[in-house]
Amino acid sequence: MPELDVMIGGRSFQVSCQPGEEHFLRSAAAMLDIEAAPLTAQLGRLPETKLLLMAGLMLADKTAAIEDEARTLRARVAELEARPIATRDVAVIPPQVIESLAEIAARAEAMAAKVEERA
Numbered sequence: 621m622p623e624l625d626v627m628i629g630g631r632s633f634q635v636s637c638q639p640g641e642e643h644f645l646r647s648a649a650a651m652l653d654i655e656a657a658p659l660t661a662q663l664g665r666l667p668e669t670k671l672l673l674m675a676g677l678m679l680a681d682k683t684a685a686i687e688d689e690a691r692t693l694r695a696r697v698a699e700l701e702a703r704p705i706a707t708r709d710v711a712v713i714p715p716q717v718i719e720s721l722a723e724i725a726a727r728a729e730a731m732a733a734k735v736e737e738r739a
Contacts, residue, residue: 624649629656629671655679 621636626649637645655675659666666674 626653628653629660629666629668629675631668631671651679652676 622639622642623634623636624642624645625632625634626646627633628649633649635645635649652672652675655678656671659671659674659678
């Protein structure tokens with residue numbers, strides 16, 4: 621089982637992980653270190669248990685906020701997916717208009733035929 625040295629709050633910790641999970645452990649330690657940095661800057665040197673507890677709680681708070689947002693967004697997506705697809709109003713062309721257009725087209729073709737005959 622691989623053992624890694626990670627830095628959190630300016631302190632080195634040796635931790636073990638499953639083979640192939642080293643990247644995830646380093647990433648998680650980096651996230652914890654980011655949360656620990658302001659604590660050590662504001663409060664100075666804290667006992668490591670308190671430092672890790674506070675940094676972990678800050679990460680948990682951020683995670684809870686993200687989970688709440690994800691839950692809200694999932695509910696909104698489900699709501700939108702459940703809506704019927706809006707249909708557009710399709711214009712209905714009255715039969716008189718169709719007949720008038722057909723008549724105009726016939727006249728135009730007749731006029732075109734006359735022009736061709738004279739040419």
